[in-house]
Amino acid sequence: RKEVEQDPGPFNVPEGATVAFNCTYSNSASQSFFWYRQDCRKEPKLLMSVYSSGNEDGRFTAQLNRASQYISLLIRDSKLSDSATYLCVVTDTGRRALTFGSGTRLQVQP
């Protein structure tokens, strides 16, 4: 079983749609959680950290359910520029390297 699992997609949505990505992780010792964004042929860049209380950054909302070991990302009012691969990332206590999910590809269409 992979440590971090995501639906690979692709998710094809029209502009303005709301789209949600889910991610599950297997290591109960995981302590830090992130969503990264990777554009085609580019390096991954941090989109947002995910906190237990949930957090929002503009059109993006991230939530964490530790009991279910489940992370989500909600994108509202999708833009063409949101088209990318979204990577669910976790790390555990004392280990600063990141464990990546396989990524979910989003394609926002006009």
Next chain:
Amino acid sequence: SAVISQKPSRDICQRGTSLTIQCQVDSQVTMMFWYRQQPGQSLTLIATANQGSEATYESGFVIDKFPISRPNLTFSTLTVSNMSPEDSSIYLCSVDGRGGLAGSLRETQYFGPGTRLLVL
């Protein structure tokens, strides 16, 4: 945010040869990481490189195949040795956002632009 550069940005190599990839950071960092991203896949950690000590390798990766140097707090190299077509991949270095990077967020990791390697 940290500025990270990698050299070369891309290369095409013959099987059996070796390639050394350089990673340069614009400020001192304690930990540097090397990842691999194979075509259509996500990132996999190869090893963690600390200055002044041997690199720590992940399961499935060995020092003989991927020797790493970390001579100072701003620089590291990864060598892909005795290459085969299965080594065709993007190799990325990253640095931890902690450790004194000016303006960094505590939990961020910054990635270099990657080195795109094709082995024939």
